[in-house]
Amino acid sequence: xxxxxxxxxxxxxxxxxxxxxxxxxxxxxxxxxxxxxxxxxxxxxxxxxxxxxxxxxxxxxxxxxxxxxxxxxxxxxxxxxxxxxxxxxxxxxxxxxxxxxxxxxxxxxxxxxxxxxxxxxxxxxxxxxxxxxxxxxxxxxxxxxxxxxxxxxxxxxxxxxxxxxxxxxxxxxxxxxxxxxxxxxxxxxxxxxxxxxxxxxxxxxxxxxxxxxxxxxxxxxxxxxxxxxxxxxxxxxxxxxxxxxxxxxxxxxxxxxxxxxxxxxxxxxxxxxxxxxxxxxxxxxxxxxxxxxxxxxxxxxxxxxxxxxxxxxxxxxxxxxxxxxxxxxxxxxxxxxxxxxxxxxxxxxxxxxxxxxxxxxxxxxxxxxxxxxxxxxxxxxxxxxxxxxxxxxxxxxxxxxxxxxxxxxxxxxxxxxxxxxxxxxxxxxxxxxxxxxxxxxxxxxxxxxxxxxxxxxxxxxxxxxxxxxxxxxxxxxxxxxxxxxxxxxxxxxxxxxxxxxxxxxxxxxxxx
Ligand SMILES: Cc1cc2nc3c(=O)[nH]c(=O)nc-3n(C[C@H](O)[C@H](O)[C@H](O)COP(=O)(O)OP(=O)(O)OC[C@H]3O[C@@H](n4cnc5c(N)ncnc54)[C@H](O)[C@@H]3O)c2cc1C
Numbered sequence: 001x002x003x004x005x006x007x008x009x010x011x012x013x014x015x016x017x018x019x020x021x022x023x024x025x026x027x028x029x030x031x032x033x034x035x036x037x038x039x040x041x042x043x044x045x046x047x048x049x050x051x052x053x054x055x056x057x058x059x060x061x062x063x064x065x066x067x068x069x070x071x072x073x074x075x076x077x078x079x080x081x082x083x084x085x086x087x088x089x090x091x092x093x094x095x096x097x098x099x100x101x102x103x104x105x106x107x108x109x110x111x112x113x114x115x116x117x118x119x120x121x122x123x124x125x126x127x128x129x130x131x132x133x134x135x136x137x138x139x140x141x142x143x144x145x146x147x148x149x150x151x152x153x154x155x156x157x158x159x160x161x162x163x164x165x166x167x168x169x170x171x172x173x174x175x176x177x178x179x180x181x182x183x184x185x186x187x188x189x190x191x192x193x194x195x196x197x198x199x200x201x202x203x204x205x206x207x208x209x210x211x212x213x214x215x216x217x218x219x220x221x222x223x224x225x226x227x228x229x230x231x232x233x234x235x236x237x238x239x240x241x242x243x244x245x246x247x248x249x250x251x252x253x254x255x256x257x258x259x260x261x262x263x264x265x266x267x268x269x270x271x272x273x274x275x276x277x278x279x280x281x282x283x284x285x286x287x288x289x290x291x292x293x294x295x296x297x298x299x300x301x302x303x304x305x306x307x308x309x310x311x312x313x314x315x316x317x318x319x320x321x322x323x324x325x326x327x328x329x330x331x332x333x334x335x336x337x338x339x340x341x342x343x344x345x346x347x348x349x350x351x352x353x354x355x356x357x358x359x360x361x362x363x364x365x366x367x368x369x370x371x372x373x374x375x376x377x378x379x380x381x382x383x384x385x386x387x388x389x390x391x392x393x394x395x396x397x398x399x400x401x402x403x404x405x406x407x408x409x410x411x412x413x414x415x416x417x418x419x420x421x422x423x424x425x426x427x428x429x430x431x432x433x434x435x436x437x438x439x440x441x442x443x444x445x446x447x448x449x450x451x452x453x454x455x456x457x458x459x460x461x462x463x464x465x466x467x468x469x470x471x472x473x474x475x476x477x478x479x480x481x482x483x484x485x486x487x488x489x490x491x492x493x494x495x496x497x498x499x500x501x502x503x504x505x506x507x508x509x510x511x512x
Contacts, residue, residue: 040151041150164177214270225267226267228265297324297344436483458499475502
């Protein structure tokens with residue numbers, strides 16, 4: 001490892017998980033030098049492959065990957081459809097759209113006309129394995145020039161006013177900023193003294209691959225029982241939760257113990273002849289009290305943990321990275337508005353809190369109690385209605401995501417719709433440089449002249465688009481979030497104010 005005075009990186013990222021790698025790509029795309037320090041000596045783990053590594057990706061994640069031209073590569077590589085669990089879902093007559101505490105909602109009941117500010121584009125969810133997600137992101141990061149050092153866990157981080165020195169087992173590195181993307185047990189979060197508050201676990205969850213003496217003894221599918229819940233995909237993939245207060249998570253799962261828990265949860269006399277792979281998790285739900293302290297920031301599981309039920313953690317973390325990358329890079333370049341970096345925590349902390357509550361609500365429904373079974377019956381009825389399925393899809397798919405940017409226009413704070421220009425170009429393609437966009441549907445020279453003052457930060461694109469929701473012009477942030485819209489001939493002062501709000505002062509002071 002280099003001595004601290006030989007290299008000063010703009011950003012050091014602790015953790016080469018999906019969030020650390022995606023953030024590294026974002027920062028490098030926007031011109032920052034980035035060093036990623038990863039504790040594990042090599043990226044491979046059986047838990048990142050199938051079946052346990054399977055992750056559902058939400059609409060904001062799919063859109064983000066599309067906006068950075070990573071989606072095609074990921075869907076080409078990902079192997080999410082071939083698992084026994086996926087096969088079970090695919091064989092159902094109605095197409096499932098997702099679930100809440102295991103209770104499915106179906107595509108045939110989702111009313112997408114309730115989302116008037118969305119145009120056809122990536123929707124619903126796709127699944128991909130963690131190994132593929134990390135591989136695609138690591139390749140992109142290295143192609144962009146990110147340095148990744150594996151087997152280099154961050155141990156401590158003395159901060160000064162203008163930099164952070166990171167100490168690892170075999171040396172030091174220095175960065176202007178440090179971002180902890182080092183998972184739920186984050187060393188960075190603890191060393192920075194950032195609080196982590198929330199609720200204690202009620203259960204231990206198990207993901208198990210085993211050989212069963214009689215694979216037909218368990219019925220495939222998800223089952224609520226008097227003492228927990230289990231899901232079985234033949235011949236030996238099992239997920240189960242045992243309401244033990246999270247006790248078993250503290251020890252490595254063994255065959256005998258798993259057999260005991262499976263018998264308890266299923267109420268059946270099941271025998272495991274061998275244990276192939278097992279991991280445990282809990283429903284502990286905690287969130288960092290703040291996402292920034294001095295020159296240290298947090299993203300992903302380092303900032304928030306909750307039960308994996310409903311598959312939201314990765315999506316939440318990738319959303320953090322997409323929100324943080326361009327803001328931190330602009331701060332480092334020196335062209336960001338003074339409070340831009342503060343908007344990271346202001347926008348993402350409430351989103352995290354909402355997801356934590358979503359996971360807590362699912363736990364409440366799964367408790368092996370009579371009141372939870374009664375609640376489950378009500379949710380089953382509601383989810384099987386048009387209103388219900390649409391509501392759950394909106395929440396699970398991430399369609400309801402909207403930041404409060406202080407403007408009541410329904411497009412502001414939301415993901416830019418998939419407007420299609422006459423030549424077929426979409427905003428997702430235009431965002432691939434990592435710059436913001438000024439979309440001018442009425443092709444006005446004055447707007448073009450204004451955008452020129454932010455050359456390199458805002459890409460001006462003019463032309464008519466099919467459905468434009470009555471809008472004449474929009475300013476879109478590099479993360480694809482609409483920052484400003486005009487419904488009439490745009491007022492240039494308003495447009496300039498909006499550009500300054502998100503992209504800082506222009507090159508020349510006169511922006512008319
Ligand atoms: C069974 C299960 C199923 C799940 N299913 C879904 C799903 O369907 N959808 C979804 O969105 N989410 C899901 N999740 C959650 C998702 O996997 C996590 O939220 C996601 O992996 C978080 O990414 P991350 O990069 O923040 O952290 P991690 O993936 O934990 O990566 C952190 C990295 O930091 C490294 N590290 C740790 N300490 C240090 C250190 N001191 N210095 C340097 N490096 C360090 C680690 O080795 C690791 O590589 C699931 C989780 C589980 C357990």
